[in-house]
Amino acid sequence: MGIMIRTRPRIAPRLLQSRLLPIGMALLLAVAVAPLASAQPRGTAAPEGAAPPTGNRILAVVNGDPITQAEVTSRSRLFALNVGMGVAPEILGRLQPQVLRLAVDERLRIQEIQRRRIGVSDTDIAEAISDIERRNNLPPGAMRNQLRNAGIQPRVLFDQIRAQIGWGRLLRQALGPLAQISDQEVADAIASRRAQEAEAEYLVSEIYLPVDDPVNEAEVRRFADEVIGQIRRGSAFPVVASQFSQAQTALGGGDLGWVGINQLDPEVAGIVTRMPAGAVSNPIRVAGGFQIVTLRAKREGGTANQLSTMLTIRQVFTAFDRPLDPQAPTEQQRAVVERAQRLSQTLRGCEQVDALPRSSDRPTDPGPIRLEGLNPPALRSMLGSLAIGRPSQPVIAPDGVLLLMVCSREQRNMNEFTPDAARNQILRDRVELLSRQLQRDLRRRAVIEMRA
Numbered sequence: 001m002g003i004m005i006r007t008r009p010r011i012a013p014r015l016l017q018s019r020l021l022p023i024g025m026a027l028l029l030a031v032a033v034a035p036l037a038s039a040q041p042r043g044t045a046a047p048e049g050a051a052p053p054t055g056n057r058i059l060a061v062v063n064g065d066p067i068t069q070a071e072v073t074s075r076s077r078l079f080a081l082n083v084g085m086g087v088a089p090e091i092l093g094r095l096q097p098q099v100l101r102l103a104v105d106e107r108l109r110i111q112e113i114q115r116r117r118i119g120v121s122d123t124d125i126a127e128a129i130s131d132i133e134r135r136n137n138l139p140p141g142a143m144r145n146q147l148r149n150a151g152i153q154p155r156v157l158f159d160q161i162r163a164q165i166g167w168g169r170l171l172r173q174a175l176g177p178l179a180q181i182s183d184q185e186v187a188d189a190i191a192s193r194r195a196q197e198a199e200a201e202y203l204v205s206e207i208y209l210p211v212d213d214p215v216n217e218a219e220v221r222r223f224a225d226e227v228i229g230q231i232r233r234g235s236a237f238p239v240v241a242s243q244f245s246q247a248q249t250a251l252g253g254g255d256l257g258w259v260g261i262n263q264l265d266p267e268v269a270g271i272v273t274r275m276p277a278g279a280v281s282n283p284i285r286v287a288g289g290f291q292i293v294t295l296r297a298k299r300e301g302g303t304a305n306q307l308s309t310m311l312t313i314r315q316v317f318t319a320f321d322r323p324l325d326p327q328a329p330t331e332q333q334r335a336v337v338e339r340a341q342r343l344s345q346t347l348r349g350c351e352q353v354d355a356l357p358r359s360s361d362r363p364t365d366p367g368p369i370r371l372e373g374l375n376p377p378a379l380r381s382m383l384g385s386l387a388i389g390r391p392s393q394p395v396i397a398p399d400g401v402l403l404l405m406v407c408s409r410e411q412r413n414m415n416e417f418t419p420d421a422a423r424n425q426i427l428r429d430r431v432e433l434l435s436r437q438l439q440r441d442l443r444r445r446a447v448i449e450m451r452a
Contacts, residue, residue: 056068057069058451059100059450060448061448061451063446063447063448064447065111067107071153071155071156072103073096074155074156075102078150078243079243080092081150094226095223098219102246106159106160108439108442112170112438112442113166113167116170116173118166118169120165120166120169125158125162125165128161164251167435170438171438174438175431181426185422186419186422189417189422190417190419190422194417196262200261201298201299202261202295202297203257203258203295203297204256204257204272205241205249205254205293205296206241206249207227207241207292207293208246208247208249208289208291209224209246209291209292210289210436210439210440220290224283224290224292227244228280238254238255239253241253242254246439247432247436249432265287265291267284267285268281268286268291268293271293277295277298278294279294280292280293280294307413308413309371309384309411310411311368311369311371311383311408312365312368312369313365313369313405314364314365314405315402316343316359316391316405317359317360317400317401318359319336320336320399320401324396324399337394337396340401341394343356343403344391344394347405350389350405350407353391360400371409382404383406386406387406388406388408391405392405
């Protein structure tokens with residue numbers, strides 16, 4: 001799963017929090033959590049205080065480990081609420097077969113993680129939950145309450161986080177020497193990319209639904225059609241991908257990045273070349289299952305140089321003790337603004353910012369930023385014109401005051417296929433292949449009794 005961060009675009013500090021802060025893998029496991037609050041007013045969620053599902057009917061037994069109706073219903077509600085499908089019984093019923101298959105695969109992964117003694121501690125889970133709450137401006141414990149109020153067992157999300165973290169660690173361990181990419185392999189990948197520079201490239205996202213048994217093909221195809229229909233009616237592709245795709249790209253909302261035709265399955269390539277930007281394909285039968293793709297953009301060959309302005313910055317945020325009323329600020333709020341004004345006049349250089357005591361959970365260094373991708377325009381203009389090593393004027397928002405400082409500003413070719421990018425692509429391909437092979441092996445060896 002991934003995370004969707006609620007933002008208020010009209011407030012610069014909120015924007016910076018959502019656009020500039022790095023999102024780790026653990027945070028990409030809970031895309032559904034933030035929209036729950038906004039889904040409830042539409043009448044789709046359970047009323048405040050509603051109890052989670054209590055059905056204990058066993059739907060499947062995986063190597064002796066039962067999966068209950070309550071677990072599958074919770075997972076179905078989580079998905080349905082996020083994509084705006086509502087939680088009517090007939091909708092949850094349509095989702096149940098595929099949700100149950102996903103629950104079986106997840107249980108197999110957890111069992112294998114435990115068999116190999118790969119640790120995923122309660123602390124790992126708690127830290128992931130805390131990160132999600134913090135980046136969604138939720139108080140501690142709020143996520144658990146939101147899930148319960150929506151009729152969703154918190155354990156469903158916790159198990160997904162445990163499986164994602166543990167599976168990632170298992171794959172890194174299982175790769176062994178294959179995780180080491182030689183200089184020659186990197187050079188070959190770069191040479192291959194340069195040979196294709198005259199060809200068009202496509203910005204593609206994917207959802208992969210496996211078909212482990214030909215008996216289930218029609219069922220998986222029906223579910224794929226259901227998912228596509230929901231996406232075409234407005235559900236966010238990354239949300240759906242993070243919940244249901246069985247490719248490793250699900251951690252990033254299904255993003256494949258810029259790819260050439262020869263990097264796609266032939267069946268997919270033949271369709272992508274005919275798709276307009278923004279389109280979502282029908283289910284495409286590929287080896288092992290069905291693939292759904294969306295084409296986000298296309299660029300023609302010969303446009304290898306795409307110069308962008310890359311910034312490194314520092315941010316100093318101090319929170320207010322309560323939401324700001326401009327007509328009646330508190331003493332604490334006045335003190336925060338005055339301190340920010342003094343810092344704006346005295347700070348010189350990013351080293352001084354780094355030496356300041358931490359005043360919030362927001363990282364001082366949010367990582368590299370592409371100037372052209374920043375919104376709103378006022379923020380882009382401010383960072384584009386700010387002198388290196390000099391702080392901005394205080395940016396006051398309802399929740400606090402922000403100071404920004406640009407540490408470096410450089411032009412970079414965003415289309416350049418660097419050695420690091422080549423290594424990452426080779427490693428991603430190997431991890432994806434290994435993940436699918438291991439999942440197939442686990443299913444083939446497992447004793448699975450379906451009772452649904």
